[in-house]
Amino acid sequence: MSTPLYEPPQRPRVWALSISRLRDLFFDIAGEYVERADVRIVSHAFEDAVREIEAAGAARPDVVLAGGSNGAYLKTRVSVPVVRINPTGYDVMHALARARREGARVALVTHGDTPDEVHRFAAAYALDVTFASYQSAQDAESVVLDLSDRGIDVVVGPGLVTDIAASAGMGAVFLYSRASVRAGFDTALEVAQATRRETVRRQRLDTLLQHLRDGVVALDAQGRVEVMNQRLASVLGIDAAKAAGRALHDLAPDLAGSLPDADGDSFCTVRGASYVVHRGPLASAGAAAGTVLTFQESRAVERLDRTLRARQRVQQFTARYRLDDIVGASASIERVRALVTRYARSDATVLILGESGTGKEMVAQSMHQLSARRDFAFVAINCGAFPEALLESELFGYEEGAFTGARKGGKAGLIEVAHRGTLFLDEIGEMPLPLQSRLLRVLQEREVVRLGSTEPMRVDIRVVAATHRALTDSVAAGSFRADLYYRLNILSIALPPLRERPNDLLPLAAELLRQAAARERRLAARVPDAATAARMLEGLGAALRRYAWPGNVRELQNVIERIAVELADSDADTDASAALVTRDMLRAIAPEIVEPIASAKPAALTLRERSRHIEADEIRAVLAVHDGDRDAACAALGISKTTLWRKLNSGR
Known part of the structure; x- marks a missing residue:
């Protein structure tokens, strides 16, 4: 029979067992420990005490306290720690x-x-x-x-x-005295607490093992199982609870000869599935006392490899340029910087207008870097660089089996890759009409459907488009959808051509020369900064400003690259006079700059004409927002209907 003194479930359970005079001392002293332990005085000894402990099941004690021969008997017959009372x-x-x-x-x-x-x-x-x-x-x-x-x-x-x-x-x-019994209780509490700490530690380790996706088994020095998680037990078709203490080769004879003999990896086949097996030491007190084997299914390794490759591809879609990389101090460039900073705070779609080579993608990347989406992907695609079928699969992705040659497992499109980031559609005017309809739905519904799929997928993207074409002409000609144009032209930025900002030519050329020198080992020491590059190019200012630059910054960069190669191959030292770039050198490497062909100069819009076009585009964007309601558009813009009509017609 047992007498519970108190039952706090979280406290260590201590059973004091005796059928003699010691029991009376237990009763006298146990009350002193009611705040620290769940103490039970059990009036059993020897075999009766063993049966009482084993019958307790989950409520069995953490430690047993007994004296003399009773304690010695219990030590060899129960699975819980036994503390014997020793007289002083x-x-x-x-x-x-x-x-x-x-x-x-x-x-x-x-x-x-x-x-x-x-x-x-x-x-x-x-x-x-x-x-x-x-x-x-x-x-x-x-x-x-x-x-x-x-x-x-x-x-x-x-x-x-x-x-x-x-x-x-x-x-x-x-x-026995009261002091020796108290000492026994103190020792029992220390043992119980240590046992509980070890039990909690083992339970945590077991929980960790059970949650691992790989199969894991720990073996002792003789190859017997110490612990095995359920994942591996299921693979081997055995009961994990009954595996402890048995040799692994007896439990799974098929593994004989296929496990690694030393620390490292090997391959084995279990019940028709291929596994990568890793062997490592099971350390104890600084020495290897056993072995740990992990079993990872080969298909899982392959899937992980594909996932890592896909993630690496996503990480490649990053913006390199920042607002500080846009060189120039002209009023038109300052306006561009101001618009980029303002528009970066919005998620509205932006249309960037500008001739080829004016830096449209640099502006888009700068806007992304300033936005709240900066930590996510910046995905750029040139809509004019792909055939229609390939552009569709690149943008929207496809499911496995969607078409002949489709990748196994399908492929995420660039719209999906840009999720939570920015999608930059360069040369949007080159997009085929059928794809314009699909893109319009993405912009309206913020969802994408892969080729071969019927399930739409939600996407959170900001779209920035760019073109060198006059999209209003394409809309009038029927090659570009008007509804897509209005959806894209919510915010717009017009980039000035290089010929309209002549005072920026020399600073921009100097920065391009510095960048070229940084890539050329032979030139790096001679052109350490943009100021040095500007001094080297100062004799070319007039020639650079006279040229029309039909290729804009891209053409200027090509010329500067030629100059960098010429300087690197020359014997000039770091002396400033020897390092100057002369007009004769420019004539030799880029004669079209010094003696341009008159007919090559394109007809340029005046600044007033460009301003009218920009104003007209912005008015059309406001009209699209208000569904064509001119009264609402005039109220939003703060102008009259007459002014609205006049500006729309003057911008054509």
């Missing part, structure tokens, strides 16, 4: 002194051999004491009765011995 030297001395007062002949009976210090103590104080010991309960009774026959008056010993002595009519002095 003071207990023995005090008990012997009391026994001498009660009888002339005294015997000290202990479980097991009597400690040497007790013999030395009796000899030192000339105590006439008979020493005896026992190994079991039956043995204790024989020892006590033999002492009675030998004329012993008083027996000193643990509860079992004193109970037998009292029954035999002898004097009996209980050996």
Whole structure:
């Protein structure tokens, strides 16, 4: 029978077992520990105590406290820690002194051999004491009765011995004191807490193993299973709970010969599936005491490889240019910078207008870098660089089997890749009409459907488009959808051609020369910065400003690259006079700059004409926002209907 003193479930469970006088001390002292442990006094010993502990199941104690032969018996028969109560030297001395007062002949009976210090103590104080010991309960009774026959008056010993002595009519002095029982309880609590910490640690490790996607088994030095997660047990077709203590080769004979002999990787086949097996040491106290094997399915490795490759591709879609990379101090460039900064705070679609080579993608990247989407992908695609069928699959992606040659597993389109980032559609005017309809739906509904699929996928993207064409002419000619144009032209930025900002030519050329020199090892020391490059090019200012630059910045960059190659191949040292770029050098490498062909100069719009076009485009964008309501558009713009009509017609 057991007597619960209190039941806090989170506290260590301590069972104190005794059927002798020790039980009374347990009751007296257990109350001192009610705040620290769940203490139960169990009136069982030996085999009855074993059955009581095993029957408790999940409620079994964390530690058992017992004395003498009962404690020794339980230590070898239960799976929980057992703490034995040991009498102190003071207990023995005090008990012997009391026994001498009660009888002339005294015997000290202990479980097991009597400690040497007790013999030395009796000899030192000339105590006439008979020493005896026992190994079991039956043995204790024989020892006590033999002492009675030998004329012993008083027996000193643990509860079992004193109970037998009292029954035999002898004097009996209980050996244990309250101090020794308290010491036993303290030790039991320390053991219980340590056991619980170890149990929690093992449970966490087991939980970790069970949540691993790979199969894992830990083996001891003899190849026996210490722990195996359910993932591997399912692969091998065995019960993980019954695998502990058994040799792995007995549990899975098919693995014989296919596991790695040393630390490293190998391949094996289990029940028709291929696995990558990694072997590593299982360390204990700094030395290898076993082996850890992990089983990873080959198909999972392949899927992971594909995922990593796809992620690396996504990471390649990054913006390199920032607003500071746009060189120039002209009023038109300052206006571009101001618009980029303002539009970066919005998610509205932007249409960038400008001749070829004016830096449309640089502006788009700068806007992305300033926006809240800067940490996500910047995906750029040239709509004029792909055939229609290829452009469709690149933009929208496709499902497996969508067409002949489609990649296994399908492919995400660039619209999907740009999710949460920016999609830059360069040369949008070159997009075929059928794809314009699909793009319009993406802009309106913010969802994309892969080729061969019927399931739309939501996307969160900002679209920036660019063109060198007059899209209004394409709309009038029927080659560009008017509804797509109005959807794209919500915000617009017009980039000035290089010929309209002549004062920016020399600073821009100097920066391009600095960049070219940084890529050329032979030139890097001679052109350390843009200021040095500007000094080297200052004699070309007039020639650069006279040229029309039909290719704009891209053409200027080509010329500067030629100059960089010429400087790198020359024998000029770092002396400033020797490093200057002369008009003759420019004539030799780019004669079209110094002596341009008159007919090559394109007819350029005046600044007033360009402003009218930009104003007209912005008015059309406002009209599109208000669904063609001119009154609402005039109110939003702060102009009259007459002014609106006049500006629309002057911008054609």
